[in-house]
Amino acid sequence: MEFSLINTQIQKFDGDMVVVFANSESTFNDANIQSLIELNHFESKAGEVLLLSLVQGFKARQVLVVGLGEKPNTAKNYIKALTSAGRILTSSKAKSSMIEQANIEGHDENWRHRISARVLKDAEYQIQQVGAQEQVATLENIAIQSSYNDASELLQGSSIASGMSLTRHLGDLPSNICTPTYLAQTAQDMARTFNLECDVLEEADMSALGMGSLLSVSKGSIEPAKLISLSYKGNGNAKPIVLVGKGVTFDSGGISLKPGAGMDEMKYDMCGAASVLGTMRAIAEIKPKLNLTIVVPAVENMPAHNASKPGDVVTSMSGKTIEILNTDAEGRLILCDALTYVDKFDPEVVIDTATLTGAVIVALGKHHCGLMANDQDLANDLLAAGQQSLDTAWQLPLDDEYDELLKSNFADMGNIGGREAGTVTAACFLARYTKDYRWAHLDIAGTAWVSGAKKGATGRPVPLLTQYILDQVK
Numbered sequence: 001m002e003f004s005l006i007n008t009q010i011q012k013f014d015g016d017m018v019v020v021f022a023n024s025e026s027t028f029n030d031a032n033i034q035s036l037i038e039l040n041h042f043e044s045k046a047g048e049v050l051l052l053s054l055v056q057g058f059k060a061r062q063v064l065v066v067g068l069g070e071k072p073n074t075a076k077n078y079i080k081a082l083t084s085a086g087r088i089l090t091s092s093k094a095k096s097s098m099i100e101q102a103n104i105e106g107h108d109e110n111w112r113h114r115i116s117a118r119v120l121k122d123a124e125y126q127i128q129q130v131g132a133q134e135q136v137a138t139l140e141n142i143a144i145q146s147s148y149n150d151a152s153e154l155l156q157g158s159s160i161a162s163g164m165s166l167t168r169h170l171g172d173l174p175s176n177i178c179t180p181t182y183l184a185q186t187a188q189d190m191a192r193t194f195n196l197e198c199d200v201l202e203e204a205d206m207s208a209l210g211m212g213s214l215l216s217v218s219k220g221s222i223e224p225a226k227l228i229s230l231s232y233k234g235n236g237n238a239k240p241i242v243l244v245g246k247g248v249t250f251d252s253g254g255i256s257l258k259p260g261a262g263m264d265e266m267k268y269d270m271c272g273a274a275s276v277l278g279t280m281r282a283i284a285e286i287k288p289k290l291n292l293t294i295v296v297p298a299v300e301n302m303p304a305h306n307a308s309k310p311g312d313v314v315t316s317m318s319g320k321t322i323e324i325l326n327t328d329a330e331g332r333l334i335l336c337d338a339l340t341y342v343d344k345f346d347p348e349v350v351i352d353t354a355t356l357t358g359a360v361i362v363a364l365g366k367h368h369c370g371l372m373a374n375d376q377d378l379a380n381d382l383l384a385a386g387q388q389s390l391d392t393a394w395q396l397p398l399d400d401e402y403d404e405l406l407k408s409n410f411a412d413m414g415n416i417g418g419r420e421a422g423t424v425t426a427a428c429f430l431a432r433y434t435k436d437y438r439w440a441h442l443d444i445a446g447t448a449w450v451s452g453a454k455k456g457a458t459g460r461p462v463p464l465l466t467q468y469i470l471d472q473v474k
Contacts, residue, residue, distance in 0.1 A: 163280075206225065232293075241290065
């Protein structure tokens, strides 16, 4: 799917379909469209669609009217409208289409170009059934009505959607295919495609570095753990932004076994890893002037005769000891060693993203990522990037009182802090390993995938992370 800007009236577009927007107060200058809207009692609710064929006065075969809801036109309703339009465009046999210009409150035309390309291309994503032939979409070109000539924002939006597609694909793959080794191969393939630097540490390498915490998680699995790093260099020797993504390719809970119902969704416990790989893909396509490194600790958490047990004590790469009170709190055990390891990159900032706690879903539902940070300026920048990209986060506290809940009689800390404030105590655990740099933590357990009939990965928080990174370009 390719995007372009076009400065012409929608009636003159000689293609398969044009998309026009209507809100609660819309009155179209084109009498034919207006009469058909009234005839069909179209209510203009956000995301509602009305498909019209062979409209008099239009060169395009079809006109798709999409609702924007109540006036003024809001960014959230624009996303709903674009998503609906994208689904119709993708499912139709249209090869070329044109999107009408729409004014969105609080946002300029550059934003609209970027968001339009991202959402429309993301709508093209389809879950690929294992063994089935990949379906090729027929839609080839989308022209967006604009008086601008600069299409750079279209490239950004399209690249972000490509990153989201990779993230969603990796998340949706079954865990017998998407193993730690598969994630490592994916990173190596990206390195060849985009001329990136890739390094994969094996278990022997991690053992030599003293990563006893990370390796304690993979002990019960036949799948060997990997520690993957991938670097993009667009600004010489400048300090890199470092992203760390939790890569538990399947989480049974280990000896602290999870309930059987819904356990299939624990293949999504590597969505943190998938999101940083997707973000790297987006950045590698956009090619901004900065340096970016991603680090992925990848493991499978399984019960076995040699798996870690509640009450075991392990030593992390930092030298700190950890009492494993619950083997299902494994994400922090792999992240803490990765967060110690990233110090070697002399990072400008470190941001980890992880499907870390069910508690964040209780706190924030499926709408916001949970955000905690040891630097308020960094937190503010991430919150702003979330608002700009409409991939939002909500900040939670990181106070010393919560950290005290991690006390252990037998080690420097326990890996859980009890029932209360589980999302915060998990972040407090990670914060103990991030004293030497600016750090933020995104808990995406509520936003990385959806359940039910529409089960599948969402691609979040690739838009947020990419927006933050692009905002750092001087």
